[in-house]
Amino acid sequence: MNWLWPRRRILPIDDRAWSSLCAGLPLVACIPQHDAALLRERMAQFLSEITISGARNLQVTDAMRLQVAVQACLPIMHLGLQAYDRFSEVILYPDEFKVQRRIDLTNGTVAELEDVLLGEAMSGGPVVLSWPGASVASSDRPDTNLVIHEFAHKLDLADGEADGCPPMSGQQRSRWTNLLLQAFDEFNAMIDRVEAAIPGNVDPDSAQADPWYAMLPLDPYASTDPAEFFAVSTEKFFVDPCSLQAEFPFLHDEYRRYFGVDPRLWQPGQG
DSSP states (O other), X not given: OOOOOOOOOOOOOOHHHHHXXXXXXXXXXXXXXXXXXXXXXXXXXXXXXXXXXXXTTOOOOHHHHHHHHHHHHXXXXXXXXXXXXXXXXXXXXXXOEEXXXXXXXXXXXXXXXXXXXXXXXXXXXXXXXXXXXXXXXXXXXXXXXXXXXXXXXXXXXXXXXXXXXXXXXXXXXXXXXXXXXXHHHHHHHHHHHXXXXXXXXXXXXXXXXXXXXXXXXXXXGGGXXXXXXXXXXXXHHHHSHHHHHHHOHHHHHHHHHHHSOOGGGGSTTTO
């Protein structure tokens, strides 16, 4: 299927703009020249076809659009923009945002919950991001990347299912699913061991337990379900590939084949 994407103003990604992005985002600073050229091409397409708008009076600048685009396009450098679940807008909030949820309980009643989020990817809809979390200036967790995480969900949702597996052929899908679930099970076993090691006087849901969870190779949120495991491990693949390869070498190799890149070669001294 050939989608008819709306055409929008193309922002220039000249050498000066690219140098500014590289200075603020270490994971693209050492990308080889041929990969950098392809990334800039993808960014130009992204910015011409996707609206990036602000909520709650947030004024979105061209520099902000470039920062979102460079991170969103890393996973689809070789896949192309059509690999994402179809959408036409990225919405930036000036801070975290609240989402109302309805959950059907087992007793037949419905619970109303309010989630406070930094990002959300909606099936067939926009990607919503907190700007402080999406900005390349955010350095609270250099081993994570909010934009890559949410756009990994867009890859996953492209076939309508949030199951941790983007659209692919039957044989490849079977191998992918087996490898992903194997890594997911291994990670949950790690979670169990960490939680067993937390002293009884420490609340595992409190900040006091953070030193134990910090020993994990991925954010504990990856244990939620296979879809979140895919999103979190995709972040890791791009921002800390050597660690992912050390802990889950079979999954790293599968991601390398799927994304068509090896971010280990982008590390300082490797380009």
